[in-house]
Amino acid sequence: MFVDSARIFVRSGRGGAGAVSFRREKYVPKGGPDGGDGGRGGNVYVVARHTLRTLLSFKYKRRFEAQNGTPGMGALKSGPAGKDCFIYVPIGTQIFIDGNSEPVADLVEHKQKFLVAKGGQGGRGNARFKSATNQAPRRADRGGDNEEKWLNLELKLLADVGLVGMPNAGKSTLLAALTRAKPKIAAYPFTTLSPNLGVVEGERHRSFVIADIPGLIEGAHSGSGLGDEFLKHVERTRVILHLVDLSDETSTPLQRLKLIENELFMYNPKLMEKPRVILGTKIDITENSDKEEELRSFCVDRGDSYLRISAAAHKGLNPLLKTVWSYFRDDQ
Ligand SMILES: Nc1nc2c(ncn2[C@@H]2O[C@H](COP(=O)(O)OP(=O)(O)OP(=O)(O)O)[C@@H](O)[C@H]2O)c(=O)[nH]1
Ligand SMILES: [Mg+2]
Structure with missing residues:
Protein backbone atom coordinates (compact mmCIF):
# COMPACT_ATOMS: atom_id res chain seq x y z
CA MET A 1 0.00 0.00 0.00
CA LEU A 157 4.85 13.97 -5.05
CA LEU A 158 6.95 16.37 -6.97
CA ALA A 159 5.76 15.93 -10.51
CA ASP A 160 5.78 18.49 -13.30
CA VAL A 161 2.73 17.22 -15.10
CA GLY A 162 -0.38 15.70 -13.55
CA LEU A 163 -2.82 13.43 -15.38
CA VAL A 164 -6.39 13.82 -14.24
CA GLY A 165 -9.65 12.38 -15.48
CA MET A 166 -12.39 9.94 -14.67
CA PRO A 167 -11.63 6.28 -14.04
CA ASN A 168 -10.89 4.44 -17.30
CA ALA A 169 -10.12 7.64 -19.22
CA GLY A 170 -6.78 6.18 -20.25
CA LYS A 171 -4.39 7.99 -17.89
CA SER A 172 -2.20 5.01 -17.12
CA THR A 173 -2.15 4.01 -20.76
CA LEU A 174 -0.88 7.49 -21.63
CA LEU A 175 1.80 7.36 -18.94
CA ALA A 176 2.94 4.00 -20.32
CA ALA A 177 2.99 5.38 -23.88
CA LEU A 178 5.07 8.43 -22.99
CA THR A 179 7.48 6.99 -20.42
CA ARG A 180 9.12 3.77 -19.36
CA ALA A 181 6.72 3.40 -16.44
CA LYS A 182 4.71 0.18 -16.43
CA PRO A 183 1.50 1.02 -14.60
CA LYS A 184 -1.33 -1.45 -14.34
CA ILE A 185 -3.91 -0.88 -17.08
CA ALA A 186 -7.33 -2.48 -17.21
CA ALA A 187 -10.86 -1.94 -18.48
CA TYR A 188 -12.36 -1.37 -15.07
CA PRO A 189 -12.51 1.80 -12.95
CA PHE A 190 -9.99 2.41 -10.18
CA THR A 191 -7.32 0.23 -11.67
CA THR A 192 -4.81 2.73 -10.39
CA LEU A 193 -4.85 2.81 -6.60
CA SER A 194 -1.79 4.91 -5.93
CA PRO A 195 0.11 7.43 -8.01
CA ASN A 196 2.54 6.28 -10.68
CA LEU A 197 5.40 8.44 -11.83
CA GLY A 198 7.19 8.39 -15.16
CA VAL A 199 9.94 10.48 -16.67
CA VAL A 200 9.83 11.93 -20.18
CA GLU A 201 13.31 12.58 -21.46
CA GLY A 202 13.94 15.27 -24.01
CA GLU A 203 16.90 16.79 -25.77
CA ARG A 204 19.87 18.27 -23.95
CA HIS A 205 19.24 16.25 -20.79
CA ARG A 206 15.95 17.92 -20.19
CA SER A 207 13.18 15.90 -18.64
CA PHE A 208 9.89 16.20 -16.88
CA VAL A 209 8.03 13.93 -14.50
CA ILE A 210 4.44 12.87 -15.08
CA ALA A 211 2.18 11.69 -12.27
CA ASP A 212 -0.70 9.37 -13.11
CA ILE A 213 -3.17 9.48 -10.25
CA PRO A 214 -6.24 7.37 -9.50
CA GLY A 215 -9.40 8.31 -11.39
CA LEU A 216 -11.65 11.03 -10.02
CA ILE A 217 -15.42 10.90 -9.66
CA GLU A 218 -18.12 13.27 -8.54
CA GLY A 219 -17.56 14.15 -4.88
CA ALA A 220 -13.85 13.32 -5.07
CA HIS A 221 -12.91 16.61 -3.43
CA SER A 222 -14.70 15.53 -0.27
CA GLY A 223 -13.50 11.96 -0.30
CA SER A 224 -15.69 9.96 -2.71
CA GLY A 225 -14.01 7.17 -4.62
CA LEU A 226 -10.34 7.29 -3.88
CA GLY A 227 -11.15 10.86 -3.16
CA ASP A 228 -9.08 13.80 -2.30
CA GLU A 229 -6.23 11.72 -0.96
CA PHE A 230 -4.36 11.99 -4.23
CA LEU A 231 -5.49 15.39 -5.46
CA LYS A 232 -2.77 16.94 -3.35
CA HIS A 233 -0.23 15.53 -5.77
CA VAL A 234 -1.75 17.62 -8.51
CA GLU A 235 -1.40 20.79 -6.45
CA ARG A 236 2.31 20.88 -7.12
CA THR A 237 2.38 20.11 -10.80
CA ARG A 238 3.08 22.83 -13.30
CA VAL A 239 0.70 21.58 -15.97
CA ILE A 240 -2.45 19.51 -15.83
CA LEU A 241 -3.38 17.12 -18.60
CA HIS A 242 -7.07 16.45 -18.37
CA LEU A 243 -8.13 13.27 -20.17
CA VAL A 244 -11.69 12.93 -21.41
CA ASP A 245 -12.69 9.57 -22.84
CA LEU A 246 -14.51 10.27 -26.11
CA SER A 247 -15.79 6.69 -26.37
CA ASP A 248 -17.74 6.83 -23.11
CA GLU A 249 -21.42 7.30 -23.89
CA THR A 250 -22.81 7.58 -20.38
CA SER A 251 -22.68 11.38 -20.62
CA THR A 252 -21.25 13.95 -23.01
CA PRO A 253 -17.52 14.65 -23.02
CA LEU A 254 -18.20 18.27 -22.04
CA GLN A 255 -20.29 17.16 -19.06
CA ARG A 256 -17.46 14.94 -17.91
CA LEU A 257 -14.91 17.71 -18.31
CA LYS A 258 -17.03 20.07 -16.22
CA LEU A 259 -17.67 17.46 -13.55
CA ILE A 260 -13.97 16.83 -12.98
CA GLU A 261 -13.08 20.52 -13.19
CA ASN A 262 -15.66 21.19 -10.53
CA GLU A 263 -13.97 18.64 -8.28
CA LEU A 264 -10.59 20.23 -8.85
CA PHE A 265 -12.01 23.65 -8.09
CA MET A 266 -13.78 22.50 -4.94
CA TYR A 267 -10.62 20.84 -3.71
CA ASN A 268 -8.49 23.92 -4.31
CA PRO A 269 -9.51 26.83 -6.55
CA LYS A 270 -5.84 27.41 -7.41
CA LEU A 271 -5.82 24.15 -9.35
CA MET A 272 -7.98 25.82 -11.95
CA GLU A 273 -5.42 28.57 -12.44
CA LYS A 274 -2.79 26.13 -13.66
CA PRO A 275 -2.12 25.68 -17.35
CA ARG A 276 -4.22 22.84 -18.67
CA VAL A 277 -4.33 20.81 -21.80
CA ILE A 278 -7.56 18.97 -22.50
CA LEU A 279 -7.10 15.63 -24.21
CA GLY A 280 -9.89 13.85 -26.05
CA THR A 281 -8.79 10.20 -25.75
CA LYS A 282 -9.34 6.87 -27.52
CA ILE A 283 -9.73 8.44 -30.97
CA ASP A 284 -8.84 5.06 -32.48
CA ILE A 285 -12.29 3.79 -31.52
CA THR A 286 -14.37 6.94 -31.92
CA GLU A 287 -15.44 9.08 -34.83
CA ASN A 288 -15.12 12.81 -34.76
CA SER A 289 -18.55 13.78 -33.47
CA ASP A 290 -20.64 16.84 -32.66
CA LYS A 291 -20.16 16.06 -29.00
CA GLU A 292 -16.44 16.17 -29.39
CA GLU A 293 -16.76 19.42 -31.29
CA GLU A 294 -18.77 20.83 -28.40
CA LEU A 295 -15.93 19.92 -26.02
CA ARG A 296 -13.25 21.27 -28.33
CA SER A 297 -14.91 24.64 -28.92
CA PHE A 298 -15.62 25.05 -25.21
CA CYS A 299 -11.92 24.57 -24.42
CA VAL A 300 -10.59 26.66 -27.24
CA ASP A 301 -13.03 29.51 -26.55
CA ARG A 302 -11.67 29.95 -23.08
CA GLY A 303 -8.07 29.71 -24.25
CA ASP A 304 -7.10 26.11 -23.36
CA SER A 305 -5.41 23.77 -25.78
CA TYR A 306 -7.47 20.84 -26.98
CA LEU A 307 -5.74 17.84 -28.51
CA ARG A 308 -6.99 14.47 -29.76
CA ILE A 309 -5.00 11.39 -28.88
CA SER A 310 -4.98 7.65 -28.75
CA ALA A 311 -2.43 6.43 -26.26
CA ALA A 312 -3.14 2.83 -27.27
CA ALA A 313 -2.57 3.50 -30.98
CA HIS A 314 0.14 6.12 -30.36
CA LYS A 315 -1.75 8.82 -32.20
CA GLY A 316 -1.35 12.49 -31.47
CA LEU A 317 1.44 11.96 -28.96
CA ASN A 318 4.05 14.13 -30.69
CA PRO A 319 1.86 17.24 -30.78
CA LEU A 320 1.02 16.53 -27.15
CA LEU A 321 4.68 16.34 -26.13
CA LYS A 322 5.43 19.49 -28.06
CA THR A 323 2.69 21.34 -26.21
CA VAL A 324 3.86 20.08 -22.84
CA TRP A 325 7.49 21.00 -23.56
CA SER A 326 6.39 24.52 -24.39
CA TYR A 327 5.51 24.97 -20.72
CA PHE A 328 9.04 24.08 -19.71
CA ARG A 329 10.80 26.05 -22.40
CA ASP A 330 12.31 28.58 -20.05
CA ASP A 331 14.08 25.89 -18.08
CA GLN A 332 17.80 25.29 -18.61
N1 LIG B 1 -9.04 1.80 -27.73
C1 LIG B 1 -8.37 2.43 -26.77
N2 LIG B 1 -8.42 1.99 -25.52
C2 LIG B 1 -7.72 2.64 -24.59
C3 LIG B 1 -6.94 3.78 -24.90
N3 LIG B 1 -6.38 4.24 -23.76
C4 LIG B 1 -6.79 3.39 -22.80
N4 LIG B 1 -7.59 2.43 -23.29
C5 LIG B 1 -8.24 1.34 -22.54
O1 LIG B 1 -9.09 1.90 -21.55
C6 LIG B 1 -9.07 1.12 -20.36
C7 LIG B 1 -8.66 1.97 -19.17
O2 LIG B 1 -7.31 2.43 -19.37
P1 LIG B 1 -6.40 2.92 -18.17
O3 LIG B 1 -5.19 3.49 -18.77
O4 LIG B 1 -6.25 1.82 -17.16
O5 LIG B 1 -7.34 4.06 -17.58
P2 LIG B 1 -7.09 4.96 -16.28
O6 LIG B 1 -7.58 6.31 -16.62
O7 LIG B 1 -5.70 4.84 -15.83
O8 LIG B 1 -8.09 4.28 -15.26
P3 LIG B 1 -8.07 4.29 -13.64
O9 LIG B 1 -6.70 3.92 -13.22
O10 LIG B 1 -9.06 3.27 -13.28
O11 LIG B 1 -8.47 5.67 -13.25
C8 LIG B 1 -8.09 0.00 -20.64
O12 LIG B 1 -8.82 -1.14 -21.03
C9 LIG B 1 -7.24 0.52 -21.77
O13 LIG B 1 -6.72 -0.51 -22.57
C10 LIG B 1 -6.91 4.23 -26.27
O14 LIG B 1 -6.25 5.20 -26.65
N5 LIG B 1 -7.65 3.52 -27.14
MG1 LIG C 1 -4.96 4.17 -14.12
Whole structure:
Protein backbone atom coordinates (compact mmCIF):
# COMPACT_ATOMS: atom_id res chain seq x y z
CA MET A 1 0.00 0.00 0.00
CA PHE A 2 1.07 3.52 -0.67
CA VAL A 3 1.28 5.48 2.56
CA ASP A 4 1.66 9.17 2.07
CA SER A 5 1.06 10.52 5.51
CA ALA A 6 2.36 9.54 8.90
CA ARG A 7 2.14 10.67 12.49
CA ILE A 8 5.22 10.36 14.65
CA PHE A 9 6.42 11.30 18.10
CA VAL A 10 9.78 12.99 18.59
CA ARG A 11 11.74 13.78 21.72
CA SER A 12 15.06 15.52 21.96
CA GLY A 13 17.61 14.78 24.69
CA ARG A 14 17.77 16.62 28.01
CA GLY A 15 20.90 18.55 28.73
CA GLY A 16 23.31 16.86 31.15
CA ALA A 17 23.61 18.53 34.57
CA GLY A 18 26.71 20.49 35.45
CA ALA A 19 28.86 18.81 38.12
CA VAL A 20 29.62 20.08 41.61
CA SER A 21 33.06 18.89 42.45
CA PHE A 22 36.23 20.12 44.18
CA ARG A 23 39.80 19.31 43.43
CA ARG A 24 41.30 16.82 45.78
CA GLU A 25 45.04 16.94 45.80
CA LYS A 26 47.52 15.75 48.31
CA TYR A 27 48.65 18.57 50.55
CA VAL A 28 46.05 20.95 49.15
CA PRO A 29 43.24 20.82 51.67
CA LYS A 30 40.96 23.24 49.91
CA GLY A 31 41.05 22.49 46.19
CA GLY A 32 39.06 24.83 43.97
CA PRO A 33 35.84 23.89 42.20
CA ASP A 34 36.37 21.61 39.21
CA GLY A 35 32.87 20.47 38.22
CA GLY A 36 32.61 20.21 34.42
CA ASP A 37 29.67 21.18 32.25
CA GLY A 38 26.98 18.76 31.21
CA GLY A 39 26.70 17.83 27.53
CA ARG A 40 23.89 19.19 25.44
CA GLY A 41 20.97 16.89 24.66
CA GLY A 42 20.74 15.41 21.17
CA ASN A 43 18.61 17.15 18.53
CA VAL A 44 16.03 15.46 16.35
CA TYR A 45 16.17 16.27 12.63
CA VAL A 46 14.02 15.25 9.68
CA VAL A 47 16.16 14.75 6.56
CA ALA A 48 15.13 14.25 2.91
CA ARG A 49 16.62 11.38 0.95
CA HIS A 50 16.16 10.76 -2.75
CA THR A 51 16.32 6.99 -2.29
CA LEU A 52 13.07 6.91 -0.34
CA ARG A 53 9.68 6.89 -2.00
CA THR A 54 7.06 6.46 0.70
CA LEU A 55 6.36 7.08 4.36
CA LEU A 56 5.58 3.39 4.82
CA SER A 57 8.29 2.73 7.39
CA PHE A 58 6.54 5.02 9.87
CA LYS A 59 3.77 2.49 10.18
CA TYR A 60 6.19 0.35 12.12
CA LYS A 61 8.30 2.90 13.92
CA ARG A 62 6.67 6.00 15.32
CA ARG A 63 8.85 7.13 18.21
CA PHE A 64 12.11 8.90 17.65
CA GLU A 65 14.28 9.98 20.55
CA ALA A 66 17.65 11.61 20.70
CA GLN A 67 20.03 10.82 23.56
CA ASN A 68 20.28 12.85 26.74
CA GLY A 69 23.48 14.77 27.38
CA THR A 70 25.80 13.19 29.94
CA PRO A 71 26.32 15.07 33.24
CA GLY A 72 29.56 16.92 33.76
CA MET A 73 32.29 15.29 35.83
CA GLY A 74 35.01 16.25 38.22
CA ALA A 75 38.40 17.42 37.05
CA LEU A 76 36.67 19.84 34.68
CA LYS A 77 35.52 17.05 32.43
CA SER A 78 32.49 17.99 30.34
CA GLY A 79 29.87 15.37 29.72
CA PRO A 80 29.57 14.30 26.07
CA ALA A 81 26.62 15.63 24.09
CA GLY A 82 23.72 13.27 23.47
CA LYS A 83 23.62 11.73 19.99
CA ASP A 84 21.35 13.46 17.50
CA CYS A 85 18.52 11.50 15.95
CA PHE A 86 17.88 11.65 12.19
CA ILE A 87 14.54 10.74 10.64
CA TYR A 88 14.79 10.03 6.92
CA VAL A 89 11.91 10.86 4.59
CA PRO A 90 11.35 11.04 0.82
CA ILE A 91 11.81 14.29 -1.08
CA GLY A 92 8.49 16.12 -1.17
CA THR A 93 7.69 15.56 2.51
CA GLN A 94 6.06 18.36 4.43
CA ILE A 95 6.30 18.58 8.20
CA PHE A 96 3.41 19.77 10.35
CA ILE A 97 3.63 20.34 14.07
CA ASP A 98 0.67 18.64 15.64
CA GLY A 99 -2.55 20.55 15.17
CA ASN A 100 -1.24 23.14 12.71
CA SER A 101 -2.56 23.35 9.20
CA GLU A 102 0.50 25.14 7.82
CA PRO A 103 3.66 23.12 7.40
CA VAL A 104 6.77 24.26 9.25
CA ALA A 105 8.98 22.79 6.56
CA ASP A 106 8.83 21.49 3.07
CA LEU A 107 11.73 19.24 2.18
CA VAL A 108 12.22 19.50 -1.54
CA GLU A 109 15.91 18.69 -1.96
CA HIS A 110 18.08 15.70 -1.23
CA LYS A 111 19.80 16.08 2.17
CA GLN A 112 17.71 19.08 3.16
CA LYS A 113 17.19 18.86 6.91
CA PHE A 114 14.98 20.48 9.46
CA LEU A 115 15.36 20.62 13.24
CA VAL A 116 12.13 19.38 14.80
CA ALA A 117 13.16 19.06 18.46
CA LYS A 118 16.11 20.85 19.99
CA GLY A 119 18.13 19.18 22.71
CA GLY A 120 18.41 20.87 26.12
CA GLN A 121 21.54 22.88 26.86
CA GLY A 122 24.19 21.33 29.01
CA GLY A 123 24.23 22.72 32.56
CA ARG A 124 27.28 24.67 33.72
CA GLY A 125 29.49 22.97 36.27
CA ASN A 126 30.44 24.67 39.51
CA ALA A 127 33.86 25.62 38.16
CA ARG A 128 32.08 28.31 36.15
CA PHE A 129 30.63 29.92 39.21
CA LYS A 130 33.90 30.64 40.94
CA SER A 131 34.39 34.31 41.63
CA ALA A 132 36.49 36.57 43.81
CA THR A 133 33.87 36.47 46.52
CA ASN A 134 32.95 32.84 46.18
CA GLN A 135 35.94 30.56 45.89
CA ALA A 136 34.01 27.40 46.58
CA PRO A 137 30.66 27.62 44.81
CA ARG A 138 28.37 24.69 45.38
CA ARG A 139 26.17 25.76 42.56
CA ALA A 140 25.81 24.13 39.15
CA ASP A 141 23.07 24.30 36.54
CA ARG A 142 20.77 21.45 35.88
CA GLY A 143 20.59 20.38 32.26
CA GLY A 144 18.24 22.26 29.96
CA ASP A 145 14.82 20.81 29.21
CA ASN A 146 14.16 18.76 26.15
CA GLU A 147 11.28 19.07 23.71
CA GLU A 148 8.74 16.51 22.74
CA LYS A 149 5.94 16.73 20.23
CA TRP A 150 3.82 14.92 17.70
CA LEU A 151 4.47 15.62 14.06
CA ASN A 152 2.44 14.90 10.98
CA LEU A 153 4.41 14.11 7.86
CA GLU A 154 2.80 14.39 4.48
CA LEU A 155 4.28 13.35 1.21
CA LYS A 156 3.38 15.30 -1.86
CA LEU A 157 4.85 13.97 -5.05
CA LEU A 158 6.95 16.37 -6.97
CA ALA A 159 5.76 15.93 -10.51
CA ASP A 160 5.78 18.49 -13.30
CA VAL A 161 2.73 17.22 -15.10
CA GLY A 162 -0.38 15.70 -13.55
CA LEU A 163 -2.82 13.43 -15.38
CA VAL A 164 -6.39 13.82 -14.24
CA GLY A 165 -9.65 12.38 -15.48
CA MET A 166 -12.39 9.94 -14.67
CA PRO A 167 -11.63 6.28 -14.04
CA ASN A 168 -10.89 4.44 -17.30
CA ALA A 169 -10.12 7.64 -19.22
CA GLY A 170 -6.78 6.18 -20.25
CA LYS A 171 -4.39 7.99 -17.89
CA SER A 172 -2.20 5.01 -17.12
CA THR A 173 -2.15 4.01 -20.76
CA LEU A 174 -0.88 7.49 -21.63
CA LEU A 175 1.80 7.36 -18.94
CA ALA A 176 2.94 4.00 -20.32
CA ALA A 177 2.99 5.38 -23.88
CA LEU A 178 5.07 8.43 -22.99
CA THR A 179 7.48 6.99 -20.42
CA ARG A 180 9.12 3.77 -19.36
CA ALA A 181 6.72 3.40 -16.44
CA LYS A 182 4.71 0.18 -16.43
CA PRO A 183 1.50 1.02 -14.60
CA LYS A 184 -1.33 -1.45 -14.34
CA ILE A 185 -3.91 -0.88 -17.08
CA ALA A 186 -7.33 -2.48 -17.21
CA ALA A 187 -10.86 -1.94 -18.48
CA TYR A 188 -12.36 -1.37 -15.07
CA PRO A 189 -12.51 1.80 -12.95
CA PHE A 190 -9.99 2.41 -10.18
CA THR A 191 -7.32 0.23 -11.67
CA THR A 192 -4.81 2.73 -10.39
CA LEU A 193 -4.85 2.81 -6.60
CA SER A 194 -1.79 4.91 -5.93
CA PRO A 195 0.11 7.43 -8.01
CA ASN A 196 2.54 6.28 -10.68
CA LEU A 197 5.40 8.44 -11.83
CA GLY A 198 7.19 8.39 -15.16
CA VAL A 199 9.94 10.48 -16.67
CA VAL A 200 9.83 11.93 -20.18
CA GLU A 201 13.31 12.58 -21.46
CA GLY A 202 13.94 15.27 -24.01
CA GLU A 203 16.90 16.79 -25.77
CA ARG A 204 19.87 18.27 -23.95
CA HIS A 205 19.24 16.25 -20.79
CA ARG A 206 15.95 17.92 -20.19
CA SER A 207 13.18 15.90 -18.64
CA PHE A 208 9.89 16.20 -16.88
CA VAL A 209 8.03 13.93 -14.50
CA ILE A 210 4.44 12.87 -15.08
CA ALA A 211 2.18 11.69 -12.27
CA ASP A 212 -0.70 9.37 -13.11
CA ILE A 213 -3.17 9.48 -10.25
CA PRO A 214 -6.24 7.37 -9.50
CA GLY A 215 -9.40 8.31 -11.39
CA LEU A 216 -11.65 11.03 -10.02
CA ILE A 217 -15.42 10.90 -9.66
CA GLU A 218 -18.12 13.27 -8.54
CA GLY A 219 -17.56 14.15 -4.88
CA ALA A 220 -13.85 13.32 -5.07
CA HIS A 221 -12.91 16.61 -3.43
CA SER A 222 -14.70 15.53 -0.27
CA GLY A 223 -13.50 11.96 -0.30
CA SER A 224 -15.69 9.96 -2.71
CA GLY A 225 -14.01 7.17 -4.62
CA LEU A 226 -10.34 7.29 -3.88
CA GLY A 227 -11.15 10.86 -3.16
CA ASP A 228 -9.08 13.80 -2.30
CA GLU A 229 -6.23 11.72 -0.96
CA PHE A 230 -4.36 11.99 -4.23
CA LEU A 231 -5.49 15.39 -5.46
CA LYS A 232 -2.77 16.94 -3.35
CA HIS A 233 -0.23 15.53 -5.77
CA VAL A 234 -1.75 17.62 -8.51
CA GLU A 235 -1.40 20.79 -6.45
CA ARG A 236 2.31 20.88 -7.12
CA THR A 237 2.38 20.11 -10.80
CA ARG A 238 3.08 22.83 -13.30
CA VAL A 239 0.70 21.58 -15.97
CA ILE A 240 -2.45 19.51 -15.83
CA LEU A 241 -3.38 17.12 -18.60
CA HIS A 242 -7.07 16.45 -18.37
CA LEU A 243 -8.13 13.27 -20.17
CA VAL A 244 -11.69 12.93 -21.41
CA ASP A 245 -12.69 9.57 -22.84
CA LEU A 246 -14.51 10.27 -26.11
CA SER A 247 -15.79 6.69 -26.37
CA ASP A 248 -17.74 6.83 -23.11
CA GLU A 249 -21.42 7.30 -23.89
CA THR A 250 -22.81 7.58 -20.38
CA SER A 251 -22.68 11.38 -20.62
CA THR A 252 -21.25 13.95 -23.01
CA PRO A 253 -17.52 14.65 -23.02
CA LEU A 254 -18.20 18.27 -22.04
CA GLN A 255 -20.29 17.16 -19.06
CA ARG A 256 -17.46 14.94 -17.91
CA LEU A 257 -14.91 17.71 -18.31
CA LYS A 258 -17.03 20.07 -16.22
CA LEU A 259 -17.67 17.46 -13.55
CA ILE A 260 -13.97 16.83 -12.98
CA GLU A 261 -13.08 20.52 -13.19
CA ASN A 262 -15.66 21.19 -10.53
CA GLU A 263 -13.97 18.64 -8.28
CA LEU A 264 -10.59 20.23 -8.85
CA PHE A 265 -12.01 23.65 -8.09
CA MET A 266 -13.78 22.50 -4.94
CA TYR A 267 -10.62 20.84 -3.71
CA ASN A 268 -8.49 23.92 -4.31
CA PRO A 269 -9.51 26.83 -6.55
CA LYS A 270 -5.84 27.41 -7.41
CA LEU A 271 -5.82 24.15 -9.35
CA MET A 272 -7.98 25.82 -11.95
CA GLU A 273 -5.42 28.57 -12.44
CA LYS A 274 -2.79 26.13 -13.66
CA PRO A 275 -2.12 25.68 -17.35
CA ARG A 276 -4.22 22.84 -18.67
CA VAL A 277 -4.33 20.81 -21.80
CA ILE A 278 -7.56 18.97 -22.50
CA LEU A 279 -7.10 15.63 -24.21
CA GLY A 280 -9.89 13.85 -26.05
CA THR A 281 -8.79 10.20 -25.75
CA LYS A 282 -9.34 6.87 -27.52
CA ILE A 283 -9.73 8.44 -30.97
CA ASP A 284 -8.84 5.06 -32.48
CA ILE A 285 -12.29 3.79 -31.52
CA THR A 286 -14.37 6.94 -31.92
CA GLU A 287 -15.44 9.08 -34.83
CA ASN A 288 -15.12 12.81 -34.76
CA SER A 289 -18.55 13.78 -33.47
CA ASP A 290 -20.64 16.84 -32.66
CA LYS A 291 -20.16 16.06 -29.00
CA GLU A 292 -16.44 16.17 -29.39
CA GLU A 293 -16.76 19.42 -31.29
CA GLU A 294 -18.77 20.83 -28.40
CA LEU A 295 -15.93 19.92 -26.02
CA ARG A 296 -13.25 21.27 -28.33
CA SER A 297 -14.91 24.64 -28.92
CA PHE A 298 -15.62 25.05 -25.21
CA CYS A 299 -11.92 24.57 -24.42
CA VAL A 300 -10.59 26.66 -27.24
CA ASP A 301 -13.03 29.51 -26.55
CA ARG A 302 -11.67 29.95 -23.08
CA GLY A 303 -8.07 29.71 -24.25
CA ASP A 304 -7.10 26.11 -23.36
CA SER A 305 -5.41 23.77 -25.78
CA TYR A 306 -7.47 20.84 -26.98
CA LEU A 307 -5.74 17.84 -28.51
CA ARG A 308 -6.99 14.47 -29.76
CA ILE A 309 -5.00 11.39 -28.88
CA SER A 310 -4.98 7.65 -28.75
CA ALA A 311 -2.43 6.43 -26.26
CA ALA A 312 -3.14 2.83 -27.27
CA ALA A 313 -2.57 3.50 -30.98
CA HIS A 314 0.14 6.12 -30.36
CA LYS A 315 -1.75 8.82 -32.20
CA GLY A 316 -1.35 12.49 -31.47
CA LEU A 317 1.44 11.96 -28.96
CA ASN A 318 4.05 14.13 -30.69
CA PRO A 319 1.86 17.24 -30.78
CA LEU A 320 1.02 16.53 -27.15
CA LEU A 321 4.68 16.34 -26.13
CA LYS A 322 5.43 19.49 -28.06
CA THR A 323 2.69 21.34 -26.21
CA VAL A 324 3.86 20.08 -22.84
CA TRP A 325 7.49 21.00 -23.56
CA SER A 326 6.39 24.52 -24.39
CA TYR A 327 5.51 24.97 -20.72
CA PHE A 328 9.04 24.08 -19.71
CA ARG A 329 10.80 26.05 -22.40
CA ASP A 330 12.31 28.58 -20.05
CA ASP A 331 14.08 25.89 -18.08
CA GLN A 332 17.80 25.29 -18.61
N1 LIG B 1 -9.04 1.80 -27.73
C1 LIG B 1 -8.37 2.43 -26.77
N2 LIG B 1 -8.42 1.99 -25.52
C2 LIG B 1 -7.72 2.64 -24.59
C3 LIG B 1 -6.94 3.78 -24.90
N3 LIG B 1 -6.38 4.24 -23.76
C4 LIG B 1 -6.79 3.39 -22.80
N4 LIG B 1 -7.59 2.43 -23.29
C5 LIG B 1 -8.24 1.34 -22.54
O1 LIG B 1 -9.09 1.90 -21.55
C6 LIG B 1 -9.07 1.12 -20.36
C7 LIG B 1 -8.66 1.97 -19.17
O2 LIG B 1 -7.31 2.43 -19.37
P1 LIG B 1 -6.40 2.92 -18.17
O3 LIG B 1 -5.19 3.49 -18.77
O4 LIG B 1 -6.25 1.82 -17.16
O5 LIG B 1 -7.34 4.06 -17.58
P2 LIG B 1 -7.09 4.96 -16.28
O6 LIG B 1 -7.58 6.31 -16.62
O7 LIG B 1 -5.70 4.84 -15.83
O8 LIG B 1 -8.09 4.28 -15.26
P3 LIG B 1 -8.07 4.29 -13.64
O9 LIG B 1 -6.70 3.92 -13.22
O10 LIG B 1 -9.06 3.27 -13.28
O11 LIG B 1 -8.47 5.67 -13.25
C8 LIG B 1 -8.09 0.00 -20.64
O12 LIG B 1 -8.82 -1.14 -21.03
C9 LIG B 1 -7.24 0.52 -21.77
O13 LIG B 1 -6.72 -0.51 -22.57
C10 LIG B 1 -6.91 4.23 -26.27
O14 LIG B 1 -6.25 5.20 -26.65
N5 LIG B 1 -7.65 3.52 -27.14
MG1 LIG C 1 -4.96 4.17 -14.12
